[in-house]
Amino acid sequence: MEQAQDTLLREFEEKIECGFAIEPKDRMPAGYRKHLVRQMSQHAHSEVIGMQPEGNWVTRAPSLRAKQILLAKIQDEGGHGLYLYSAAETLGVSRDELIEQLHTGKAKYSNIFNYPALSWADIGAIGWLVDGAAIVNQVSLQRTSYGPYSRAMVRICKEESFHQRQGYEIMAKMMAGTADQKAMAQDAMNRWWWPSLMMFGPHDSDSPHTGDAFKWKIKRHSNDELRQKFIDKTVQQAEVIGLTIPDKDLKWNEEKKCYDHGEINWEEFSRVIGGDGPCNKQRMEHHISVHNEGAWVREAAEAYSAKQQYSKNV
Amino acid sequence: MTEQQALYKYSLRLGDNALILSARLSEWCSNAPFLEEDLAVTNMALDLIGRAQAMLKYAGEVDGNSKTEDDLAYRRGERDYYNNLIMELPNGDFAYTMVRQLFVSTFELFFYEELQKSTDATLAAIAAKTLKEVKYHHLHAKDWVIRLGDGTEESNRRVQQAVNQLWMYTGELFEMDGTDALLMKDGIAVNAEHLKMGWIQMVTQILALANIELPADGYMQSGSRMGIHTEHLGHILSEMQYLQRAYPDATW
Numbered sequence: 265m266e267q268a269q270d271t272l273l274r275e276f277e278e279k280i281e282c283g284f285a286i287e288p289k290d291r292m293p294a295g296y297r298k299h300l301v302r303q304m305s306q307h308a309h310s311e312v313i314g315m316q317p318e319g320n321w322v323t324r325a326p327s328l329r330a331k332q333i334l335l336a337k338i339q340d341e342g343g344h345g346l347y348l349y350s351a352a353e354t355l356g357v358s359r360d361e362l363i364e365q366l367h368t369g370k371a372k373y374s375n376i377f378n379y380p381a382l383s384w385a386d387i388g389a390i391g392w393l394v395d396g397a398a399i400v401n402q403v404s405l406q407r408t409s410y411g412p413y414s415r416a417m418v419r420i421c422k423e424e425s426f427h428q429r430q431g432y433e434i435m436a437k438m439m440a441g442t443a444d445q446k447a448m449a450q451d452a453m454n455r456w457w458w459p460s461l462m463m464f465g466p467h468d469s470d471s472p473h474t475g476d477a478f479k480w481k482i483k484r485h486s487n488d489e490l491r492q493k494f495i496d497k498t499v500q501q502a503e504v505i506g507l508t509i510p511d512k513d514l515k516w517n518e519e520k521k522c523y524d525h526g527e528i529n530w531e532e533f534s535r536v537i538g539g540d541g542p543c544n545k546q547r548m549e550h551h552i553s554v555h556n557e558g559a560w561v562r563e564a565a566e567a568y569s570a571k572q573q574y575s576k577n578v
Numbered sequence: 579m580t581e582q583q584a585l586y587k588y589s590l591r592l593g594d595n596a597l598i599l600s601a602r603l604s605e606w607c608s609n610a611p612f613l614e615e616d617l618a619v620t621n622m623a624l625d626l627i628g629r630a631q632a633m634l635k636y637a638g639e640v641d642g643n644s645k646t647e648d649d650l651a652y653r654r655g656e657r658d659y660y661n662n663l664i665m666e667l668p669n670g671d672f673a674y675t676m677v678r679q680l681f682v683s684t685f686e687l688f689f690y691e692e693l694q695k696s697t698d699a700t701l702a703a704i705a706a707k708t709l710k711e712v713k714y715h716h717l718h719a720k721d722w723v724i725r726l727g728d729g730t731e732e733s734n735r736r737v738q739q740a741v742n743q744l745w746m747y748t749g750e751l752f753e754m755d756g757t758d759a760l761l762m763k764d765g766i767a768v769n770a771e772h773l774k775m776g777w778i779q780m781v782t783q784i785l786a787l788a789n790i791e792l793p794a795d796g797y798m799q800s801g802s803r804m805g806i807h808t809e810h811l812g813h814i815l816s817e818m819q820y821l822q823r824a825y826p827d828a829t830w
C-alpha cells in the first residue's frame with residue numbers, strides 16, 4: 265500500500281516536473297488538493313470581500329463615469345469570485361462549504377481588505393496599488409500547475425490590468441487637481457502603500473508554505489521576488505504623477521538594478537491577520553449578515569425549482 | 579412654455595428616472611442574497627447609469643446653457659428633480675426591489691417601444707438602445723417575482739406586501755402634464771395614459787402566475803412632475819452630490 269502511494273506520488277511529481285497541467289480527474293496527492301483548496305478559496309473570498317471597501321464609495325462616486333467604472337470594477341471582482349469558486353469546486357468542495365469556512369474563520373481572505381476605504385482617493389489607491397499587487401501575483405499564477413486555477417487566472421488577469429489603469433487614472437487626475445485633491449491622494453498613498461507590500465506575505469525566510477507549493481509548481485515565484493517586481497514597477501508610476509512613496513529608506517540599488525525598501529511592519533501584519541485590523545469584524549459581520557438575510561430568497565428559489573421539477577415529472 | 583423648455587424638462591425627467599433608480603439598485607452592490615444576483619442587479623444599475631448619461635447630456639444640449647450631464651446630476655437640488663417617486667423609495671427587501679423593478683420595467687417596455695418612434699431623432703435613438711436593456715430587466719424582475727411569489731410561504735408574503743406597498747406609486751408613471759401635451763403635438767413625446775391598459779394587463783398576468791393578489795384601486799401618490807418628492811430623495815442626492823458640493827472647484 266505504502267509503496268503504491270509512493271509510486272503515485274513519484275508519477276505525479278514527474279508529471280509536474282515535465283510541465284504538464286493537473287486536471288480535476290487526475291489523481292493527485294491529498295496535500296496538493298488541500299493546498300489548492302486553501303489557496304483558491306482564499307483567493308475567491310478575497311475577490312468577494314474586496315467588494316466591500318469599494319462598495320463603500322458607490323453611492324458617492326463623484327461623476328457618472330466614475331460611478332460606472334467603479335460599479336463595473338466591483339462587478340468584475342464578483343465575477344472573479346465566481347470563477348474561482350467554480351474552479352475550487354472541481355476539487356470536490358462546494359461553494360456553500362467554502363462560505364461556511366469563511367464564516368467560521370477557517371478560511372481566510374486577503375488581509376488588505378481589512379483596511380478602510382476612507383476617501384475617494386482610496387478608490388484610486390485600491391485600483392492602482394491593490395489590484396496592481398494582485399496582478400503581479402496572478403500573472404505568476406497563470407502558469408500554476410492546476411489547470412482550472414491557471415485558466416481562471418488567465419481570464420482574471422485581463423480584467424485586473426484594466427482595474428489597475430483605472431485606479432491610476434483616478435490618482436493622476438487628483439494629483440493634477442486642487443490642493444485638497446492632492447492631499448487626499450497623498451494621504452491614500454500613505455495609508456495603502458505598506459499594506460500593499462504586505463499582500464505578498466512574509467519574507468521568504470519566514471514563509472511557512474514555501475516548500476511543497478514550489479515543488480508542485482502551485483507557486484512559481486517567491487513572496488520577495490513578487491514584492492520586488494511590484495515595487496519596481498510602482499515607484500516610477502508614483503513619481504510620474506508626483507506622489508511620494510512613504511518610505512524614507514526607499515532607494516535605487518544600482519548594483520542589483522532594483523529598489524531597496526525599508527522595513528515592513530510585520531507586527532502590524534500579524535495583528536491584522538490575527539483579527540485586530542481596522543475592519544476585520546466589520547467585513548465578516550457584513551458578509552454573514554447579508555448571507556443570512558438572503559437565506560429566504562435562496563430557499564424560495566429552491567422551493568420554486570423543486571415545484572417546477574415536480575410538475576414536469578407528474 | 580416653449581417647445582425647447584418642454585423638451586429639456588422631458589429629457590430631464592427620463593434621465594432622472596434612470597439616475598435615481600440606478601442609485602437605488604447600486605446600493606445592492608455587495609448586499610445581494612447571492613453573488614450571481616449581486617452581479618445581475620449591478621448590471622441593471624449600469625444600464626440605467628448609461629441611460630441617465632445619455633438623457634441628461636441631451637437635456638444639457640437642448641437647454642443650451644453648456645451644462646454637462648454631470649452638472650445636471652450633481653449640482654441640482656431636489657426640487658429640480660423630476661423622477662417618479664417610485665424610483666427613490668428605499669430598497670426594502672429583495673422582494674420589494676424586484677416588485678418595483680417589475681412595475682417600472684413593464685412600464686418602460688411599453689414606453690420605450692413608443693418613444694422609439696419619436697420624431698426627435700436623439701430620443702428615438704436612446705429609446706431603441708434602452709428598449710433592448712429594458713427587455714432584459716423586465717425578464718429578470720418577472721422571473722424573480724414569479725419565483726418568489728410561488729416559492730415559499732414567506733417569500734409569497736413578502737412579495738404580496740411589496741405589491742401592496744408599491745401600488746400607490748404606480749399611478750404616477752402614467753401622469754401627463756403640459757410638457758407632455760406640448761411635445762405630443764409634434765410627435766416627440768409618448769402618450770403615457772395610453773400605456774396604462776397594456777401595463778395593467780401584463781402586470782395582472784404576471785402577478786397571477788406568482789399567486790399574488792392585485793391590490794384594490796386606491797389613492798395614487800403624485801408630485802414628481804412638480805418636483806415634489808418623498809423625504810428620501812434628499813438623502814440620495816446628499817450622498818451622491820457630496821464630493822461635488824464639498825469641493826466645487828475640483829474635477830474628478
Ligand SMILES: [Fe+2]
Binds near residue numbers: 311314341395398
Ligand atoms: Fe482583486
Ligand SMILES: [Fe+2]
Binds near residue numbers: 341
Ligand atoms: Fe479580481
Ligand SMILES: [Fe+2]
Binds near residue numbers: 341395427
Ligand atoms: Fe481587480
